[in-house]
C-alpha cells in the first residue's frame with residue numbers, strides 16, 4: 181500500500197550543523213539558550229572550513245531525500261570561510277539532487293567587517309543566479325546599521341530577509357528593532373517570545389524539535405496572523421516527524437486542536453519553494469493524511485523524484501553513494517571535532 185505526495189519542504193535548516201552530532205562536550209555545560217549558542221554553535225561555526233561544509237551539506241541533502249524532503253531553505257554561518265560558502269552548499273545539494281535556497285546569516289559578533297563580508301556573499305550568490313534570501317543571524321547580534329543594510333539589500337535584490345526572531349528571551353526586543361523593516365517576503369524564524377499582536381510581516385517558521393531541545397519555550401504559532409511554515413533548525417530534514425511534533429506540542433496546550441493545523445504549516449513550505457510541488461514522493465503508507473500521520477510512526481519514502489528524475493529508490497540515493505558521503509562526512513567531522 182503506497183501513496184504519493186509532492187516533495188516536502190524544510191522551511192528552516194542549517195546544513196552546516198550536520199557534523200555537530202557527536203562533537204566533544206563543551207568546556208562548560210550550557211545552562212541557558214545563550215550559553216548553548218556560545219558553548220556549542222558559535223564555537224562550531226568559527227571552526228568550519230569549506231571542505232567540512234561541503235560534506236556537511238552533502239550529508240544533510242542525502243538525509244533530506246531519504247526522508248522525502250526535496251527542498252530546503254537553508255541558513256548558513258561560517259565566519260572564517262564566508263566567501264564562496266553559499267556556492268559550496270548549493271553545489272553539494274545539486275550533486276545529490278536536492279533543491280536548495282540558501283543564505284549567509286550576517287552578524288556583528290565578529291565586527292562590522294564580518295557583517296559586510298556576509299552581506300557581500302549574499303549579494304554575490306543571488307546576483308549569480310542562486311536562490312536565496314539575505315540572511316541575518318538575529319537582531320540581538322546585529323547593530324541597527326547592519327539590520328538596515330540587510331533589509332535594504334534584500335529590497336534591492338527583490339527577496340526577503342531570513343532571520344531568527346525572539347527564539348530566546350535574549351531577543352525579546354526584536355519586535356522593536358525590526359519594526360518598519362519587515363515585509364511579507366521575510367522569513368521570521370521561531371518567534372517563541374513574540375507578542376501575539378507583534379506587527380512584523382513575513383512567514384513565521386516554527387521549529388518544534390529545536391525549541392524543545394533548547395528549552396526556549398513553546399512558540400504556539402496558531403496565535404499569529406502571519407503565515408506559518410515548519411522547519412527543523414538543523415536537526416535533520418524529516419518533515420513528517422516535524423509535523424508530528426508540531427501537532428503534539430500544539431495539542432499539549434490546546435486539546436481541541438487537530439492535526440490539520442500542523443499539516444497546513446507543513447504545506448506552507450510549498451508557498452516558499454513552489455517547485456517542490458512538481459516533485460513526487462511515493463510513501464510506504466496509504467493514506468498520507470494528517471489524521472493518520474499524526475499517529476503512525478515509521479512512514480518512509482519508497483522513491484523520490486525531483487524534476488522528473490528518480491533521485492532515491494530501493495532505500496538509496498541514486499546520484500551519490502550515501503555510504504561514501506557518510507564516510508567522507510565522518511572524516512570531516514573528525515577534523516572539526518579535533519579543532520573543538
Ligand SMILES: [Zn+2]
Nearest residue numbers: 255344369413
Ligand atoms: Zn536556525
